[in-house]
Each structure stands twice: as C-alpha cells, then as structure tokens.
Amino acid sequence: MGEFDLIRRHFQRAPSNDTGAVVLGIGDDCALLQPSPGHQLAISSDMLVAGRHFFADVDPEALGHKALAVNLSDLAAMGARPLGFTLALALPHADDDWLAAFARGLFALADAHACPLVGGDTTRGPLNICITVFGEVQPGQALRRDAARVGDDLYVSGRTGEARLALEHLRGSDWAAAAHGADLRARLERPTPRNALGALLAAAGARAAIDLSDGLTGDLGHILRASGVGAEMDVDALPVAPALQALPEAQRLECLLAGGDDYELLFTAPPASRAAIAAAAASSQTPVTRIGCIVADTGLRLLDVNGQPVTFDARSFDHFA
Ligand code: ADP
Numbered sequence: 001m002g003e004f005d006l007i008r009r010h011f012q013r014a015p016s017n018d019t020g021a022v023v024l025g026i027g028d029d030c031a032l033l034q035p036s037p038g039h040q041l042a043i044s045s046d047m048l049v050a051g052r053h054f055f056a057d058v059d060p061e062a063l064g065h066k067a068l069a070v071n072l073s074d075l076a077a078m079g080a081r082p083l084g085f086t087l088a089l090a091l092p093h094a095d096d097d098w099l100a101a102f103a104r105g106l107f108a109l110a111d112a113h114a115c116p117l118v119g120g121d122t123t124r125g126p127l128n129i130c131i132t133v134f135g136e137v138q139p140g141q142a143l144r145r146d147a148a149r150v151g152d153d154l155y156v157s158g159r160t161g162e163a164r165l166a167l168e169h170l171r172g173s174d175w176a177a178a179a180h181g182a183d184l185r186a187r188l189e190r191p192t193p194r195n196a197l198g199a200l201l202a203a204a205g206a207r208a209a210i211d212l213s214d215g216l217t218g219d220l221g222h223i224l225r226a227s228g229v230g231a232e233m234d235v236d237a238l239p240v241a242p243a244l245q246a247l248p249e250a251q252r253l254e255c256l257l258a259g260g261d262d263y264e265l266l267f268t269a270p271p272a273s274r275a276a277i278a279a280a281a282a283s284s285q286t287p288v289t290r291i292g293c294i295v296a297d298t299g300l301r302l303l304d305v306n307g308q309p310v311t312f313d314a315r316s317f318d319h320f321a
C-alpha cells in the first residue's frame, strides 16, 4: 500500500459531517475553509507521541478518538465551534487493520462534532499523531485565560482524577482501582471533550476558561497568572468519582488536583451568571460544580469545607521539568 492508497483508503471520504465551512477538502495542496462572516479563527495543535502520551500497544480505535478529543477540547475551552481538522501522521509501517481501527475511532468523534478531516500529511517514522483543529468564534466571545476577574465564581465540569487513577492502574501501582478498571480506562483512553458546554458558556456570562490536560491546580495556575489574580478553592466541593472514594486521602487529592488527562473545563463567571451557567450545564447535559472563587491576592489557596487550609504540593505535568 503506497502513501496515496493509504490516504484514499483510510482518510479520504465523502464528508458526512460537512458544516458548510469546507470549500475544498483532502486532495489538493491546501484545504479551503470558509468561516462564518465576521468570525475569528480559533486554531490549536496537539501531538501524541507513542511511549510518552500513550502505550504503543493501545487500542488504535481509542487512540483515534483521543487524538481528536484532546484537540476538540481546546476548542471547547475557547468557546469555539469546530470547522475541521488536519491530521499529520508518522507510522512505522502501514498496517491496514490498525489504520482502519484508528480511522473508525477518529471519524466517529469527528462526525459527532461535525468536524470534518480536511487534510494532513503522512510519512514513515516512529508512531506520532499531530492534529490541528480549526474553529470559529465571534469577536469578543472567546474564553481567554486572561479574562478572570476578582469576585468571579470558579467552576469545573464533570469530575477530575479518574484518568490518573487509570494510569496508575495500567502502570501496575497498588492504588486501589481493581473494581473500576474498565470504566477508569475509558476515562483515560476515550475522554469526552466538553464542546456542547463550551459553546454555551460565553453567552451564559463565563469569562475565562481552560481545559484540564495537565492537572486541575496546575491548569488553574495558568488562568490565575494570565489574569493577574488568585483563587480560593473548596477542595471538599470537588466531585469525587466512586473509584476515587476508597483511596487514601493523599492519593485522592493527587488524582483530583493534579491528575491530568481529564479534559474537563475549568472556568470562571460572575455570581450574577449562576442561573445562566446552571442552564448551560443542563442544556448541554454536562454536570458543572462551583468549587471556589477568584480573589485579588495572587496564588491559590486550598480550603476544606470548614474554611481550613488544605496542604497539597501543587505540581502539574510538565514534559521538560
Ligand atoms: P503535498 O505533497 O502537497 O504536501 P501530500 O502528498 O502530502 O500533499 O498529500 C496529498 C493530499 O492528501 C493533501 O490534500 C493532504 O492534505 C492529504 N493528506 C495527506 N495525508 C493525510 C492524512 N493523514 N489525513 C488526511 N489527509 C491527508
């Protein structure tokens, strides 16, 4: 199978999810996208490297899902609507079964989000997947990291920590997870990007947002630094997945606060928007929990339900640390 056969067989298809933005898709030197009049483009790339972001023997269908999910999640965190994506793929060899499964996972999620594949690049090399997503957002409506204001509420979607527990489980650590292995593994390998929620947040009054890829406290730090503010977070308000409940306190906090790979949205909104945020959560069928507030004193203070300080060495994942 040559390079062009491979592309034709696995990645070139009649768009079943054309949003009207794709003027020209796969097959020419460039794709042509037509955003809605007056909108801004939102663009993001994420690369997944075998051995670093996933195990080389991971289920290829799940890998296809995750490679796109982490990119869609960036659009969600910006409040942008997906227009399409490109796929740059390095493969050690062309394995038809592997590619078919990868494409199945990829296109199932692409179709669910009306986000067509419009181009890419294919080369031989160590397994490496780089996706770039293109989205659109109305001027002034993007949920930027520098937009949090003193007095804002702090919210998180869904639950954090399960992906981290699944990773410990796969690594064979003794963290108690046996009973929840399959559910947990899905949280790690098939994350759900929160695009339906993200698309509603700006209109509901949300200000700043980030998607949680490197751990809650670390990612919150990006909002706090960019906005020049601090936060107080009620650790006991965080939703705790059943699989995490049996963990010793220190491990539970590590998962909840620094887990990584959650792909939930962390965002701020003024208290006047509480009802609108709750409505956005309901209409996107995405649970949202208020976990703290933005304050003028910089830095992050973790408190328990009684307002007492919680000590936790907040680190987040950094590839070069
Ligand atoms: P060029 O030499 O102009 O870079 P290529 O030969 O690399 O073009 O690719 C031919 C066409 O196939 C282009 O439209 C490109 O966007 C598309 N393409 C290549 N690889 C992929 C892929 N993995 N997924 C989707 N489209 C791809």
Ligand code: MG
Residues within 6 Å of the ligand: 120, 121, 122
């Ligand atoms: Mg090329």
